[in-house]
Amino acid sequence: MTCLLKLLYVCCSLLLVAAATAPNFAAQINTIPMLSGMNFKSWKESAEIVLGCMDLDLSLREDRPVATPDNPNEAKIEKWDRSNRMCLMIIKRSIPEMIRGSIAESESAKGFLETVEKFFAKNDKVETSSVLSKLVSMNYKGKGNIREYILEMSNLASKLKALKLELPEDLIVHLVLISLPSHFSQFKVSYNTQKEKWTLNELISHCVQEEERLKREKTESAHLATNSQNKRKRTAGNSSQNKKAKEQPAGVKCFFCKKYGHMKNDCSKFAAWKVKKGLPVEPSAK
Known part of the structure; x- marks a missing residue:
């Protein structure tokens, strides 16, 4: 009787835990966006993050364990099969039926995800041309944060590297310098006349310092211009008063x-x- 009560207590506890985690489970799944022709990359990243946080991505990371007479691997196989089954259900749930019907079925979640990726794979040449065009046409307008601007250019260079077009760091540094506005002219001349070459991190550091210096100079110039204008107004006012005083009989x-x-x-x-x-x-x- 005592064992039966303990068993009932354990079952009730498990049911309570499952009921408590069910809303959180559903909330995490709902964070995966529905797949479309324009968001495959972000969709895949979201799916992998959610499955990883839920500790269900085993079947995406490893192959199914093999049972042998000496090592049946029953527990590992059961865990992998559960991961594979859950991954397939969650991935398919975030794919519209119209798209899902065009994709070949697979018993493996990893294989199914690879099939989806091939279905939405972009032409590498077109994407390379698009990213490279954006990189070389970038110009810093002097608004915002120059550190973020350079990191954005660096990110585009990283995308090109993933597309098997790796640009040398020296070239990226020169592309950044070329894209800076005219008030960085003295800064660019200073770099071009020195023998040392900067890394991208060094360039970011120097550019941040230069931008801060230019901002200070601009503030000081505006302050001096305001003071000069106020002084002229005071001088003009005093001259007018003196003129009136002289004209008064x-x-x-x-x-x-x-x-x-x-x-x-x-x-x-x-x-x-x-x-x-x-x-x-x-x-x-x-």
């Missing part, structure tokens, strides 16, 4: 006629106004 100002040189009581216009109003007029009015 000396002496007191009449509050009646607004002219300089006499006060209101001495103003002839003020006196005339007083006469018109019948007010007494002082004899000193001018």
Whole structure:
């Protein structure tokens, strides 16, 4: 009775674990995109990553174990068969039925994946031409990060190497330098006049330093230009004020006629106004 209870406890525990991991299992599978004519590479990478994280990729990495009289390998064969079966189901699930019907069936997950790859394989010549054209036509616009820009060119060179067209590192360095804008002219002349050759990593380091230096110079120039402009404005303002001060007549100002040189009581216009109003007029009015 005790053994039966233990067995029931183990079975319940396994069921609980399976129920808990089922949603996570499905979520991982759903991260594999559906295969199309444009995304084979990313589809294959996603499938291999998911199967590897789920520890189901044994059949993709190794051949099926062989049973012998001395070593039946039952456990290994069972594990491999499970991996092969699960891989086939998961891979086929991410292939639309329209495409799947055009691909020959295979009992091996590895063989089936290789058949799919051949079905979607691109013409190497066309892809090489496309990647090389993109590499030689790249130009750095001065926006973003120059390190990322050079790494992007390096990545294109790596793709060419995978297509069996390996470019020397010296050539990649020169392609990067050629693609830099005119404000790197002094930097390029400095490299071309020295005897030493840079590796791609050294080029990245020097380019980052040069870009930071150019940015500092640009900031300082803008600051100096702003200060110079403000100084000219202040000088112009002071000159205008001095000119007005020089043009302003000396002496007191009449509050009646607004002219300089006499006060209101001495103003002839003020006196005339007083006469018109019948007010007494002082004899000193001018």
